[in-house]
Amino acid sequence: MTEPRGRTIIVGGGLAGLAAAVALVEAGEPVELFEARRRLGGRASSWLDPSSGEMIDFCQHVGMACCTNFADFCRRTGLSGSFRRASVLHFFGPDGRRYDLRATPGLPAPLHLLPSLLRLGYLSLTERLSAIVAVGKLARMHSGLDAMSVGQWLREQRQSPAALERFWAPVLLSALGETLDKASLKYARKVFVDGFLANREAFQVDVPQAPLSELFGELVPAWLRERGAMVQTGLAVRSIRRTGAGSYELNLGDGVTREAERVIVALPWRKAAEVLAPVADAWPAVRQWRTIDGSPISGVHLWFDRPLTDLPHAVLVGTLAQWLFRPELGTPQTTGGEHYYQVVISASYDLEAMDKPTAVAQIVGELQRAFPQAGDLHLLRHRIVTEREAVFSVRPGLDVVRPSQRSPLPGLAIAGDWTATGWPGTLESAVRSGYLAAQALRRVEDPDMRQLVSDLPTARLARLLFGL
Ligand SMILES: Cc1cc2nc3c(=O)[nH]c(=O)nc-3n(C[C@H](O)[C@H](O)[C@H](O)COP(=O)(O)OP(=O)(O)OC[C@H]3O[C@@H](n4cnc5c(N)ncnc54)[C@H](O)[C@@H]3O)c2cc1C
Structure with a gap:
């Protein structure tokens, strides 16, 4: 069966696939989305706890205020009211005391958090000052960042074991999902610049107030269906190959094949490599994706x-x-x-x-x-x-392997938090990739198509101090 001209098939219903679908639907394009599981949302989902009868997130997800495209996605799909913003972060030190991280009124970025940092009593004064100096130095670095781990660089900066454990790790582990010794210095810099230095609000955290399965598994698909998108769950795409006519044949889990001129593959890296294996001769980079940890x-x-x-x-x-x-x-x-x-x-x-x-x-x-x-x-x-x-894993050198959403094959784009967005694996990266994949399928730049939303504005003082 050949799809009507113009229909785009999206494979994978995580945040990347959903964002691509939202962008295309809003540009008036017909969309059909296939998701292998019964519920959409991918890694951002929940399970039913039989004891309490409650839907519980497999893992709590949060966004930061600097995640502007994720916020945009929530705004467009009517989810914004389902998040509560925490403008004060409560830290509990090994000394048994609580330290609140908040922006000091009247202090512009990047100075707004300095008073909170200087009060961190579970680090010595020397450790606090040395960490602040190192953050400034990192922000001023603009090249050679992707060649070493942040752990290695921090040791070169003579950060003490206590500073590594109590200052750098609490920020970077959760933001990057990787240890200091494995994570690239480049991504560590991104966390500090985008999340803490460039804008006064950037560090604030948005916490969902409803289960992820309700937000992304019910409300977003309902929003898409109301606008004419076809959303098929419980149907995996096994492989995708190019036909002689230049369109794509999708082999579905139920043994049926489907043909489309335009496809967005929004799968995790290993799955994407598996499903796109039949086109790997024409796009050899596909074979490298399996090497991502x-x-x-x-x-x-x-x-x-x-x-x-x-x-x-x-x-x-x-x-x-x-x-x-x-x-x-x-x-x-x-x-x-x-x-x-x-x-x-x-x-x-x-x-x-x-x-x-x-x-x-x-x-x-x-x-x-x-x-x-x-x-x-x-x-x-x-x-x-x-x-x-x-x-x-945001290892040094990974950017060479992260592919652009725009593939070398006409009519084929890819999305997923792991594709080249410049962001670590986050909801923000997934949404960015989905928007970029939708844009990549346009032959010419389309002003109606959803573009990436701007980052939060960089404060003047931060620009001056760090050359941002
Ligand atoms: C435990 C945990 C905690 C996290 N915490 C945070 C956090 O606090 N903040 C944050 O920003 N990010 C967090 N993340 C990361 C965030 O969840 C991911 O970056 C994001 O959800 C990835 O979206 P995606 O669409 O790229 O991929 P996925 O969510 O993996 O979506 C891919 C989809 O494709 C489907 N699929 C797979 N194979 C097929 C197939 N053959 N055919 C059709 N469909 C298929 C999958 O079922 C899935 O739904 C966390 C992740 C995890 C796992």
């Missing part, structure tokens, strides 16, 4: 018999637990007297290597030390969900 992220789901804290989030410093979230599910009355919390651990290699009961006991102990006022609380049940290839 993944990095694990774990969500540790904990149900206690009493409240641990009223704070919606906490950053734990120098511990196995990294971020704590208190997602608002039902009340304890509706959830059987249980109080639910989630600990997120990025680049969770250490957790992976541990015996699980020991790891859970350690995490619970860390939480009890951070929140002693919770008293004698008991863990009723727990579940650890680890995604082994949660994000691609």
Whole structure:
């Protein structure tokens, strides 16, 4: 069966595929999307907890205010009201004290966070000053960044082990999903510049107030269908090959083939390499994608018999637990007297290597030390969900392998957080890639087609100091 001219098939219904679909639909183009799973949203999804009857995210996701394209995607699909912005980040130090990171009124970027940083009592004054000097130096570096890991560079800058563990790791691990010794200096700089130095608001965090499965698995597909898009779930595309006529034949999981002139492949890197293997002779780069490494992220789901804290989030410093979230599910009355919390651990290699009961006991102990006022609380049940290839590993030199969304084959584009967006594996990168893939399929630049949204404006002082 040949698709009517103009229909674009999108393969994969994660944020990248959804963003491509939104961009095309808004430009008035017919779209058909195939997703292998029964639910859309990809890595940003949830499961039904049978005990409480609640949808729980496999892993809490957050955006930062600097994620302007993700925010744009949410605005266009009517999701913006489902996020709560945290403008103060609560850090808990190994000294048992709480330190709030907030922008000081009246101080322009990049100085706005300096007073909060100077108060971090779990670092010596020398460590604090030395870290601030190193951040400034990093921001002023404009070349040679992708040749070494941030860990190596930080040791060259004589950052102490305590500074690595208590200052650099808490920021970079969660933002990059990779350890200091594996992550490229280039991406570390991006986190500090885009997330903390360029704009006063950039560091603020947007936390979803509804399960991801509801946002991306129900509301966005409903938005697409209302606008005429065909969204097929539970149907995998096994392979894609080029026909003699220059169109593409998609081999579907149900044995059916489908032909289309324009295809966007919005799959994770290994899947994309597998599905596009038949075109690899014409596009040899496809074979390289398998060499990209993944990095694990774990969500540790904990149900206690009493409240641990009223704070919606906490950053734990120098511990196995990294971020704590208190997602608002039902009340304890509706959830059987249980109080639910989630600990997120990025680049969770250490957790992976541990015996699980020991790891859970350690995490619970860390939480009890951070929140002693919770008293004698008991863990009723727990579940650890680890995604082994949660994000691609932002190793030095990776940019050579990250492909452009525009393929050398006419009518074929690719999307996915791992494609060349300049961003680490994030919702922002996925949305950017989807917008760029939709644009790449246009023969000529189309003013009606969704372009990338601008970054937050860079403060004048930041431009002057760092040459941004
Ligand atoms: C545990 C965890 C925590 C994270 N935390 C954050 C966070 O806090 N903030 C943040 O910004 N990012 C976070 N991320 C990263 C973010 O989830 C990803 O960057 C983003 O969701 C990737 O979207 P994608 O569309 O590129 O890929 P995916 O979400 O992987 O989408 C690909 C889709 O393709 C489908 N598919 C696969 N094979 C086929 C096939 N053959 N045919 C059809 N469909 C197929 C898959 O089922 C999937 O739905 C986290 C990721 C994980 C795993």
